[in-house]
Amino acid sequence: MATSAPRVVLLAGGVGGSRFALGLRDALERRDAPQATIIANTGDDLWLSGVRLQPDVDSMLYALAGVNDTVRGWGRAGDSERVGEELQAWGAGWPWFTLGDLDLGTHLARTGWLRDGLTPTQVIERLSRRWPLGVSILPMTDDEVDTHVVLTDGTRMHFQEWWTRHRAALPPAEFVSPGIASATPAPGVAEAISSADVVMFAPSNPVVSIGPILAVPGVRDALRATGARVVGISPIIGGRVVRGMADVCLTAIGVETSAVAVARHYGARDRGGLLDAWLVAEDDAAGVAELAQSGIGASAVPLLMSDAAASAAIADAALAAAGF
Numbered sequence: 531m532a533t534s535a536p537r538v539v540l541l542a543g544g545v546g547g548s549r550f551a552l553g554l555r556d557a558l559e560r561r562d563a564p565q566a567t568i569i570a571n572t573g574d575d576l577w578l579s580g581v582r583l584q585p586d587v588d589s590m591l592y593a594l595a596g597v598n599d600t601v602r603g604w605g606r607a608g609d610s611e612r613v614g615e616e617l618q619a620w621g622a623g624w625p626w627f628t629l630g631d632l633d634l635g636t637h638l639a640r641t642g643w644l645r646d647g648l649t650p651t652q653v654i655e656r657l658s659r660r661w662p663l664g665v666s667i668l669p670m671t672d673d674e675v676d677t678h679v680v681l682t683d684g685t686r687m688h689f690q691e692w693w694t695r696h697r698a699a700l701p702p703a704e705f706v707s708p709g710i711a712s713a714t715p716a717p718g719v720a721e722a723i724s725s726a727d728v729v730m731f732a733p734s735n736p737v738v739s740i741g742p743i744l745a746v747p748g749v750r751d752a753l754r755a756t757g758a759r760v761v762g763i764s765p766i767i768g769g770r771v772v773r774g775m776a777d778v779c780l781t782a783i784g785v786e787t788s789a790v791a792v793a794r795h796y797g798a799r800d801r802g803g804l805l806d807a808w809l810v811a812e813d814d815a816a817g818v819a820e821l822a823q824s825g826i827g828a829s830a831v832p833l834l835m836s837d838a839a840a841s842a843a844i845a846d847a848a849l850a851a852a853g854f
Contacts, residue, residue, distance in 0.1 A: 535563035536854045542732035543571030543586040543739030545603045548593035550732045553841025555664045567722040572669045573677040573742030579623040581637040595661035606632040626695045651716045670743040673713040680704045698775035702782040723752040728852040731762035737779035759852035761807045764789040768813035790817040798825030807851040
């Protein structure tokens with residue numbers, strides 16, 4: 531096992547991604563390792579009431595800063611909603627999409643900087659200066675590639691409407707990101723992957739959190755070419771999602787809701803896929819041998835991120851799976 535402090539890149543999105551990022555930061559700090567680079571999903575970004583929202587980026591930012599609302603799982607702790615209520619009184623925005631006042635401050639700052647000509651990468655770097663995050667955050671791309679959901683009846687809506695308003699209850703036929711085929715990785719993304727010692731897939735939704743990152747042209751090629759070990763953490767425990775509606779998303783793309791099926795969805799790197807190793811929960815230990823036949827080295831460890839120490843232990847297990 532290598533003893534040097536590894537350079538780590540994490541692909542992440544959503545609440546699961548932000549919780550794992552906290553554990554990874556703690557694990558790396560104990561090893562005196564360099565700061566990790568997080569490549570954040572921007573597929574669920576949107577314009578609302580004239581401001582640009584980046585929900586996954588902000589979840590990561592707030593969690594790492596220690597200012598996130600841990601009860602709701604999103605937004606700022608102790609936030610108020612006076613501006614959101616006023617917008618609703620004007621019939622503006624989405625009445626089912628909560629915008630906290632502190633959160634709106636972030637969105638307004640972001641929008642102003644974008645209007646001034648900064649790129650999303652530059653905006654995130656500027657937002658990150660406010661708090662000592664202990665990691666660096668890059669968007670997957672500077673291009674706008676918002677995710678839309680096409681329902682089985684042909685209706686099309688923004689992912690946030692389907693996810694937040696309808697709670698994924700409307701049957702999806704596919705998820706599309708207009709413009710992603712011509713998008714490019716944000717500056718530093720390919721370089722971070724190529725120079726990493728370990729690349730990790732957070733236990734995020736494989737379809738709408740990790741999927742958009744992998745869909746940016748050039749990202750898959752960078753992952754296949756890197757000299758780093760690529761380790762994924764299963765978001766499925768015992769055939770169930772821990773949080774959110776990833777099972778609905780997986781069903782829509784024809785993937786079973788199981789740790790083994792998600793690993794096979796990513797595929798073994800030596801067989802044209804992306805993974806070298808995969809962590810499954812102890813409940814799914816029976817799948818370790820099955821995955822070995824698919825070319826993916828799997829390990830069964832506790833995967834429930836019940837607190838910060840548990841999240842750090844999972845990060846340690848992922849580092850161990852990569853040889854560190």
